Amino acid sequence: MKRVKVSNNVIRRLPRYLRKLDELAAAGVSRISSGELGRQLGLTPSQIRQDFSCFGEFGQQGYGYKVTALRAEIANILGMDRGYTAVVVGVGNIGRALMCNFDFAQWGFTLKAAFDVKPELIGTEVEGVPVYHADELERYLTENHVDAAVLCVPKQLAVANTERITRCGVNAIWNFTNMELTAPESSTIVENIHFSDSLLSLSYFISEDLDEKAARAARINK
Amino acid sequence: MKRVKVSNNVIRRLPRYLRKLDELAAAGVSRISSGELGRQLGLTPSQIRQDFSCFGEFGQQGYGYKVTALRAEIANILGMDRGYTAVVVGVGNIGRALMCNFDFAQWGFTLKAAFDVKPELIGTEVEGVPVYHADELERYLTENHVDAAVLCVPKQLAVANTERITRCGVNAIWNFTNMELTAPESSTIVENIHFSDSLLSLSYFISEDLDEKAARAARINK
DNA sequence: TAGATTGTTAATCGATTAACAATC
DNA sequence: TAGATTGTTAATCGATTAACAATC
Numbered sequence: 001m002k003r004v005k006v007s008n009n010v011i012r013r014l015p016r017y018l019r020k021l022d023e024l025a026a027a028g029v030s031r032i033s034s035g036e037l038g039r040q041l042g043l044t045p046s047q048i049r050q051d052f053s054c055f056g057e058f059g060q061q062g063y064g065y066k067v068t069a070l071r072a073e074i075a076n077i078l079g080m081d082r083g084y085t086a087v088v089v090g091v092g093n094i095g096r097a098l099m100c101n102f103d104f105a106q107w108g109f110t111l112k113a114a115f116d117v118k119p120e121l122i123g124t125e126v127e128g129v130p131v132y133h134a135d136e137l138e139r140y141l142t143e144n145h146v147d148a149a150v151l152c153v154p155k156q157l158a159v160a161n162t163e164r165i166t167r168c169g170v171n172a173i174w175n176f177t178n179m180e181l182t183a184p185e186s187s188t189i190v191e192n193i194h195f196s197d198s199l200l201s202l203s204y205f206i207s208e209d210l211d212e213k214a215a216r217a218a219r220i221n222k
Numbered sequence: 223m224k225r226v227k228v229s230n231n232v233i234r235r236l237p238r239y240l241r242k243l244d245e246l247a248a249a250g251v252s253r254i255s256s257g258e259l260g261r262q263l264g265l266t267p268s269q270i271r272q273d274f275s276c277f278g279e280f281g282q283q284g285y286g287y288k289v290t291a292l293r294a295e296i297a298n299i300l301g302m303d304r305g306y307t308a309v310v311v312g313v314g315n316i317g318r319a320l321m322c323n324f325d326f327a328q329w330g331f332t333l334k335a336a337f338d339v340k341p342e343l344i345g346t347e348v349e350g351v352p353v354y355h356a357d358e359l360e361r362y363l364t365e366n367h368v369d370a371a372v373l374c375v376p377k378q379l380a381v382a383n384t385e386r387i388t389r390c391g392v393n394a395i396w397n398f399t400n401m402e403l404t405a406p407e408s409s410t411i412v413e414n415i416h417f418s419d420s421l422l423s424l425s426y427f428i429s430e431d432l433d434e435k436a437a438r439a440a441r442i443n444k
Numbered sequence: 445t446a447g448a449t450t451g452t453t454a455a456t457c458g459a460t461t462a463a464c465a466a467t468c
Numbered sequence: 469t470a471g472a473t474t475g476t477t478a479a480t481c482g483a484t485t486a487a488c489a490a491t492c
Binding site for chain 4: 255256257267271272274275279281282283284285286287
């Protein structure tokens with residue numbers, strides 16, 4: 001696989017392609033053209049072909065793409081088959097909810113451990129994953145290979161825990177704390193789930209929509 | 223407030239500005255320049271001023287921006303003070319977790335009702351929000367003004383429920399189902415929380431990082 | 445073969461950055 | 469006043485779209 005510099009926009013579309021291809025495979029579709037894929041995803045065929053061409057040649061002229069083969073290529077590009085490991089830091093509401101309900105394995109990640117400070121949790125298992133005391137974090141991360149940390153601690157502990165995690169050589173963080181972690185000079189990979197950002201974007205679009213409707217109504221009544 | 227056509231990228235940055243300004247206000251900072259704000263967010267001062275200029279003039283030459291005033295402007299642009307109402311459709315793990323742990327009110331939304339099919343839930347309240355039978359959805363949405371639906375039903379019910387919701391005139395959906403809902407021709411506003419997309423992006427960046435390190439190591443050993 | 449569709453190059457479009465006059 | 473910083477126009481950069489030869 002080529003690994004040229006790929007723009008962020010392209011990277012963000014890859015998981016969407018993957019999901020759509022899974023859907024198509026489940027529906028028994030075995031081949032698809034960039035035209036049809038574009039129609040179903042709201043993208044132009046050009047863009048889709050351009051995106052794929054960053055990584056190689058996955059189609060056949062006059063035919064299109066084989067759904068399962070293309071799916072496998074994209075999974076490979078995303079690193080889904082690399083067996084990444086992760087730990088959960090903070091087993092509160094969101095941490096526990098993720099451990100119980102999100103299928104890490106489906107997306108190529110194995111949860112190895114979780115950390116918290118609440119005495120009643122230490123030594124227990126959540127969905128087969130052992131919960132250790134947060135004091136053990138450094139020891140564990142040093143002795144075990146961990147690719148990513150799922151950060152679910154309270155907001156005010158986010159920065160301190162990020163430092164602890166990255167100091168141990170883990171430089172990918174899936175951030176659920178709603179804090180802006182992206183330190184300008186650090187090389188740490190941070191991927192954010194900001195529920196509030198998402199809801200506020202929705203709020204903006206609702207407002208825009210209502211304003212447009214009001215403006216239209218005003219024009220008619222004039 | 224002006225409402226010119228604003229690009230998606232700008233809209234996505236607004237919630238980040240809001241969060242950062244809240245942080246600054248909490249830290250007792252009362253004024254900030256685009257330069258300093260840019261440094262803290264990893265954006266250029268130009269971009270920040272350009273972004274704001276889509277909506278009006280919020281700063282003062284030679285001085286910068288008043289943190290609380292700018293915060294209020296952005297909150298207003300996002301529609302946070304418009305008192306939007308929402309219902310939760312599907313009180314499973316994720317629906318319940320959101321109702322219990324996500325502070326809708328903080329971001330300007332009021333949860334009015336929730337819907338599910340499980341008999342033991344009907345008639346109960348979750349965090350003060352009444353849970354009705356899913357059969358009541360149409361009646362409720364017709365009789366009450368609802369701005370947005372938080373869609374938390376199982377994947378395979380996502381499309382059917384989206385149709386039910388939009389038929390009743392609710393055309394904003396906060397989508398937690400991990401299904402691609404964006405129907406090409408529909409005017410429905412869909413905002414997605416795709417955990418897997420986010421994790422897969424992280425997976426991509428980890429892969430890129432490892433590949434780079436490996437390539438560097440190979441060059442050195444040659 | 446004829447029709448379809450790819451991969452890629454070139455053209456267009458839009459977003460970001462730089463520059464600077466205006467002014468607090 | 470002098471220094472700082474805005475809002476905005478122009479320049480640059482990057483991403484998307486269009487076009488088309490190659491070919492299945």
